[in-house]
Amino acid sequence: MSKFKKKASTSQDIPTASLPDIIFMLLFFFMVTTVLRESDILVEQKIPAAKELNKLERKSLVSYIYIGKPKQSDMGAEPRIQINDRLVQPTDIQKFVNEEKDKLTEVERDQITMALKVDRDVKMGIVVDVQQELKEVNARKILYSAIKRIDR
Amino acid sequence: MAKSKNRKVDIPSASLADIAFLLLIFFLVTTTIASDKGIALLLPPKPDPNVEPPDITKNQRNIFKVNVNSSDRILVEDEPLQDISKIRDMVKEFVLNFGDQNQENQDLINSLSGAQRNFVLSQGRKPDSSDSPGDAVVSFKTDRGTSYEIYLGILDEIMGAYDEIYGDRVGLTAEEFRNLDKSDPAQNDVYSRAREGIPRNVSIAEPTKIGE
Incomplete structure (x- = not known):
């Protein structure tokens, strides 16, 4: 019996001194990986797989160029194009691409991907x-965004 | 003096974990792990108004036609098709047909992997399919009323078929082939070995305007 008594007297605290360190590590991970949304999405986005x-x-x-049905019903039901924070007409795309190209250096301009x-x-x-507008401004590299389909 | 020396000057740090937790939860909620993946494509250049478009005189057998109409019905080689996942194998069979019996084709067949060579010799060499991979063109035509999901699904299958051909040729999966880093000389070498003699001839035609 005396054996059991001895055991009961030991401390049962879990050391929590390292808890803040662990939390900080997680915090830094998420801080680094976070990309804050630069623009609100005004059109529906169910990306195909x-x-x-x-x-x-x-x-x-x-x-990025977003295309979809406007989320706000007063914008109509027809699919619209969104660049930056606005819904635009196809004719505005050329100006947008040229603005984006201006942000890049001379060498990178041809490698712009839409x-x-x-x-x-x-x-x-x-x-x-x-796509026709993109051809006009010679931004020919495009990427159709898609999510990974798992089934086989 | 002695009194002040004994005083403890610790900052209470019990709340540190709580503060860190709060920040952690904020970033957890706002994080969208970037998912910039998709199907890359290079658009054809704008046609030069001074240059006449070249006359296309390709044999019908060298063109693999995929048409989709405005109600998303698919026609592959003039036959209706329901299941788009079949397109992948049809494209592979079409590209690796080697209908022409010349030396150039023979060399190309010898450069393929063993499994592909067996495939060509057992099922390929049909006179009514493509002459050689260099001549083979996959023509993909849609309508303005075709839904984007179908378009992307079929494009995915066609691109996948080519990636699998390239991958098989150098003993990689299609995905490993796609992820080859072309700035690394060794990997670039593998890439050009896989691509050599088999161009990715995918023609995406201007859509028709029926479904608008």
């Missing part, structure tokens, strides 16, 4: 109109 995905190599060369984030319910017509 695909199997053969390419990864983007350099994020600084990428500009990521098209297109809702899955959109019809091809508007996508083709956008």
Whole structure:
């Protein structure tokens, strides 16, 4: 019996001194990986799935064009194009691409990649109109954003 | 003096963990782990108005036609098709047909992997399919009323078929082939070995305007 008594007298505290360190480590991880959204998405974005995905190599060369049905019902039901924070007409794309190209250095200008984030319910017509505008300004590298499909 | 020397000057740090937790939760909630993945494509250059578009005189057998109409019905080689995942194998079979019996083709067949060579010799060499991978063109035509999801699904299958051909040729999976780093000489060498003689001839035609 005396054996048991002895055991009961030991301290049962879990050392918590390292807890802040662990939490800080997690905190730094999330701080570093966080990308704060630079623009509000005004159009519906249900990105389609695909199997053969390419990864983007350099994020600084990428500009985004969103296409989808406007979330606000007073904007109509037809799919619209969003760049930065606004809904625009296809004719505004050339100006946008030129602005984006100006942000890059001379060498990188031809490597600009336009990521098209297109809702899955959109019809091809508007996508083709956008591509036509991109051809006009010689921004020919595009990426159809897609999420990974798991099934086989 | 002696009194002040004994005084403890610790800052209370019990709340440190709580503060860190609060920040942690904030970043956890705002994090969107960047998912910039998708299907890369290089658009054709704008046609030069001074240059006449070249006359395309390709044999029908060298063109693999995929058409989608405005109600998302698919026609592959003039046959209706329901299941788009079949397109992948059809494209592979079409590209690796080697219908022409010349020396150039023979050399190309010898450069393929063993499994691919067996495939060509057992199932390829049909006279009514493509002459050689260099001549083979996959023509993909949609309508303005085709839904984007179908378009991307089919493009995915066509690109996947080519990636699998390239990957098989150098003993990689399609995904490993895609992730080859072209700035690394050794990997670039593998890449050009896989691509040599088999261009990715995918023609995405201007869509028709029926479905608008």
